[in-house]
Amino acid sequence: MMKTLGLKIAVLLVLMVPLKWTFEESLEGRRADLKLGGPGLSIELRAKLGQNLALGLLGGFRAFVADLVWLKAHGCWMERMWFQLKERVELAVLLQPHAISFWDVGAWHMAWNASYDEGINQNYPSQAWRLKRRHDWVMAGKRFLEEGIRNNPDHYDLYFRLGWLIYERLKDPMKNPLEAAPYFVKAASFPDAPLYVDRMVGRMYVKGGKTREAYEWWKKLWKEDHSKNPQQLWDKIAQWGHEAEEELGIPPSERVFPPKSKSATIKGAK
Amino acid sequence: MQTHPLRIYFSFGRLWTIARNTMTEIIRQKFFYILVIFAVVVLVSSRYFSQFSMQDLDQVKFVKDFGLAAIKIFGTLIAIVGAAQLLHLELENRTIYPILAKPVFRGEFLLGKYLGMIALLLLTTLMMSAIFGGVLFYTEHQLLATAGRGEMLPVGVGYQMATPEVVQQIIKQTRDPNLLKAIALIYFQFVIVSSIGLLIATFATSVIFNVIATVMIYLCGHLESTARQAWLGDPSPVTKFMLLIITFFVPDLSAFDIVDSVVLGQAVPLNLVIRTIGYGIFYSAIVLGVAWCIFQEKEI
Numbered sequence: 087m088m089k090t091l092g093l094k095i096a097v098l099l100v101l102m103v104p105l106k107w108t109f110e111e112s113l114e115g116r117r118a119d120l121k122l123g124g125p126g127l128s129i130e131l132r133a134k135l136g137q138n139l140a141l142g143l144l145g146g147f148r149a150f151v152a153d154l155v156w157l158k159a160h161g162c163w164m165e166r167m168w169f170q171l172k173e174r175v176e177l178a179v180l181l182q183p184h185a186i187s188f189w190d191v192g193a194w195h196m197a198w199n200a201s202y203d204e205g206i207n208q209n210y211p212s213q214a215w216r217l218k219r220r221h222d223w224v225m226a227g228k229r230f231l232e233e234g235i236r237n238n239p240d241h242y243d244l245y246f247r248l249g250w251l252i253y254e255r256l257k258d259p260m261k262n263p264l265e266a267a268p269y270f271v272k273a274a275s276f277p278d279a280p281l282y283v284d285r286m287v288g289r290m291y292v293k294g295g296k297t298r299e300a301y302e303w304w305k306k307l308w309k310e311d312h313s314k315n316p317q318q319l320w321d322k323i324a325q326w327g328h329e330a331e332e333e334l335g336i337p338p339s340e341r342v343f344p345p346k347s348k349s350a351t352i353k354g355a356k
Numbered sequence: 357m358q359t360h361p362l363r364i365y366f367s368f369g370r371l372w373t374i375a376r377n378t379m380t381e382i383i384r385q386k387f388f389y390i391l392v393i394f395a396v397v398v399l400v401s402s403r404y405f406s407q408f409s410m411q412d413l414d415q416v417k418f419v420k421d422f423g424l425a426a427i428k429i430f431g432t433l434i435a436i437v438g439a440a441q442l443l444h445l446e447l448e449n450r451t452i453y454p455i456l457a458k459p460v461f462r463g464e465f466l467l468g469k470y471l472g473m474i475a476l477l478l479l480t481t482l483m484m485s486a487i488f489g490g491v492l493f494y495t496e497h498q499l500l501a502t503a504g505r506g507e508m509l510p511v512g513v514g515y516q517m518a519t520p521e522v523v524q525q526i527i528k529q530t531r532d533p534n535l536l537k538a539i540a541l542i543y544f545q546f547v548i549v550s551s552i553g554l555l556i557a558t559f560a561t562s563v564i565f566n567v568i569a570t571v572m573i574y575l576c577g578h579l580e581s582t583a584r585q586a587w588l589g590d591p592s593p594v595t596k597f598m599l600l601i602i603t604f605f606v607p608d609l610s611a612f613d614i615v616d617s618v619v620l621g622q623a624v625p626l627n628l629v630i631r632t633i634g635y636g637i638f639y640s641a642i643v644l645g646v647a648w649c650i651f652q653e654k655e656i
Contacts, residue, residue, distance in 0.1 A: 094649040102642040103604045107584075109635045110608045114581055116628050122617045123610065145432075146545075146578045146609060149616045150425035153418055157405065184620045187414045280521055314520065 124148055124181055134177050143181075152181035156188065159195075168200040172226065179234070186243050189234030193247060197227025197255050224255045242276035245269045246283050253290065264294035281307075281315045288326060301330040305342055364459045374455075374468025379476045381445065382438050391437075392480065395430035399423055399487045403495060416529045419495050420619045423488040424535075428542050428615075431481055432574065435546040438476065439553025440566035442469045443651075452656060463648050470554055470644060477546045485539050496530035534618045537629045541612040544636035548607050549574055551640040555647040558654060576602050577609030584608075607639045 117123060132140045135151070142151040155178045162171035175192035182188060201223035210216050231248045238244060249269030256262050267290040274284045284307050291300035304327035312320050327343035382388055402422030406415040446452035455465060503523055553570045560566040576583075580602055587599040611632050614624050 091649055091653045095646050098642055098645050098649070099605070102639075106604070106607075106639065106642075109631075109638065110581070110584065110611065113608070113611045113628070113632060113635060114584075116631075117611070120617075120623065120625070120628070122614060122622065122624065124616060141575075144575050144578055145429075146613045147425050147428065148613065149421040149619055153405070153421045182616060182620065184616075184622065185417070186620075187417065191414075278521075 121184075124183060131180065134173075134180075148181055152178050152185065152188075155181065159192075163195055163199065166203055168196075168203065168223070171195055171200065175230075179237075183237045186234075186238060186241050189231065189238070190243055190247050193227040193231040193234070193251065195227075196230060197224045197251050201227070201255065224251070227251060228256070240276075242273040242279040242283060245273035246279070246286070249273060249286070249290075263290040264296070266290055267294065281319050285319070285323060288323075292326070292330070297330050297333050301327065301334055301336075304330060308342055364461070366461065366464065370460055370464050371468045371471065374460075374465055375472035375475060378442065378469050378472025379479075382441075382473070382476050385441070387437055388434065391430050391434050392483075395426055395480075395484050396487055398426040398430070399484060399491060402426065403491050406495065415499070416492070416495060416526070417619055419491055420535070421615070423491060424538060424542065424615045424619070427481065427484045427488060427539065428545070430484065431477060431542065431546045432549060434480055435473070435477055435549040436553055436567055436570045436574070438473055439550045440557060440560075440563045440570065442473060442554055443557040444560075444563050444566070447656070456656065462652050466554070466558075466648055466651050467644070470550065473550045473554070474547050477550065478543065481539065481543045481546070492530045496526060499526050529621075532618070532621075534624055537624055537626070538615050538618040541614055541629060541632055544633050545609055545612045547640050548577075548609070548636050548643075551643040551647070552607075555643050555650070558647045558650040573606055574609065576606045578613075579610075580606050580608040581610050608635075611635065 131143075135143065135155075139151050139154060142154070155174050159171050159174035159178060162168070162174060172195075175188065175195060178188045179185065179192065201220045204210075204223055205216050205220035207216060207219065210219060228248065228251055231244055231251060234244045235248065246269070249266040249272075252269065253263055253266035256265070267287060270283065270287040270290055273279055274287050284303075288300045288303040288307070291297070291303060304323055307323055308327060324343045328341075328345055331341050331343060399422075402419050405422055406418035443452075446455075452465075456462065500523065503526075549570060552573050553566060556566045556569050560569070583599045583602040583606075587596060587603045591599060614629075616622075617624055
């Protein structure tokens with residue numbers, strides 16, 4: 087009787103294994119093509135996560151574990167524990183490399199919050215130390231964003247954030263608009279980029295003294311469909327465009343932008 | 357005069373009766389109520405955790421991550437504990453004897469038990485999904501109310517006016533039909549886990565052993581693809597043998613994990629979901645086949 091049972095089970099398993107293998111290989115190949123999932127559980131990741139979170143990851147709760155790590159990072163921010171924060175933010179993006187907000191907010195913590203706090207940290211022996219630490223954190227944020235862009239090249243958000251970081255933080259307090267402009271241009275090239283991203287390109291040109299480039303940019307924007315964005319945003323573009331026309335001495339007959347008082351009444355201009 | 361033995365054919369009616377009774381039995385157990393109550397509490401509290409995020413769309417991400425994780429955790433627990441008790445309780449209460457004394461195939465009995473279990477899991481999944489949908493709807497409602505009041509919404513690490521695009525994005529995230537694909541695959545994980553639990557129940561003598569063994573296989577299942585890659589490499593003979601066992605017999609449960617991708621807005625084609633479900637059904641059918649072989653020969 088036992089012999090028959092063993093034979094039946096063996097037949098079932100012999101039938102199963104090749105089919106199972108084929109099924110799994112095919113599914114895994116398709117998942118790899120679509121870049122689904124994240125990195126597997128390595129010894130390094132296990133050490134960073136700790137026992138409980140590693141068990142969570144083993145149980146197939148990657149997103150949940152990443153969120154818990156993110157909550158811990160949030161706590162570090164509240165406590166101003168910057169190195170722990172960096173560690174946790176890096177762990178969160180290791181678990182979910184396609185979570186744009188983790189890259190975005192993580193870089194903001196480093197380049198803005200940590201760098202500011204280190205810049206006023208009186209525990210350092212001198213101002214030179216403070217400035218050095220401040221710069222180091224800004225650079226850490228920049229590197230973090232660049233890594234984020236390498237992982238997610240098809241999202242405007244990270245290009246925008248990098249441009250903003252270069253403009254506002256890299257040579258702080260000296261602003262750095264022309265080096266930042268290409269990143270805003272890249273961010274604006276994505277169809278889902280909101281209007282404020284486009285506006286930022288023009289503002290960078292203006293702040294960098296490139297009024298002609300800014301004017302061309304405003305003109306390009308002005309041709310777009312106005313109904314998709316609130317009128318206030320277009321009013322602002324009209325104002326900046328008009329200022330550029332004044333500065334460049336554009337003849338009244340060639341001007342595109344209405345004076346401020348009129349622009350407020352324009353609706354649906356193409 | 358020659359007498360013909362009475363022939364009994366497979367009956368869906370009997371199958372249905374056993375499945376229905378199995379559902380009723382599990383629903384009447386305390387562990388089921390406790391797990392369902394915990395699931396509801398965790399699902400509703402996911403809204404609280406979302407407040408730690410700094411972005412409006414991140415709040416939606418947190419709600420989705422926590423909600424789907426809660427569905428998976430509690431569904432898996434119900435599947436493991438429920439399946440472990442399926443045969444054990446019948447034997448302990450001696451209710452199996454009068455059933456099998458009647459014209460009921462052992463295969464029918466086993467399949468009926470299994471169908472009752474997965475039907476209950478389907479109901480539980482639907483119930484938890486409905487609560488999850490409610491929490492998502494509430495989150496959307498709150499975010500849109502903020503936008504409606506003309507307040508700025510947190511986008512990125514700054515604030516942005518609630519343009520139609522932002523509002524559309526919120527609605528797109530909260531009413532994402534891909535969430536149904538993620539929930540469907542979570543459910544088919546339960547289906548596989550239940551079949552494994554039932555298989556172990558056919559030869560295990562204690563519920564605890566059954567639960568622990570199923571949990572171990574569940575954890576190994578999430579490492580199966582890693583084990584397969586390692587097996588194809590060049591490990592030592594002992595390691596290769598261990599990996600072979602995992603690779604050949606343990607299901608690849610990581611194939612069912614699309615929650616990350618769905619929540620982050622990655623495209624998950626329907627044909628991949630259907631193929632994965634097909635894999636789940638195939639694996640469960642084989643496991644049930646083995647369970648049936650063992651149960652058929654079991655001395656009761």
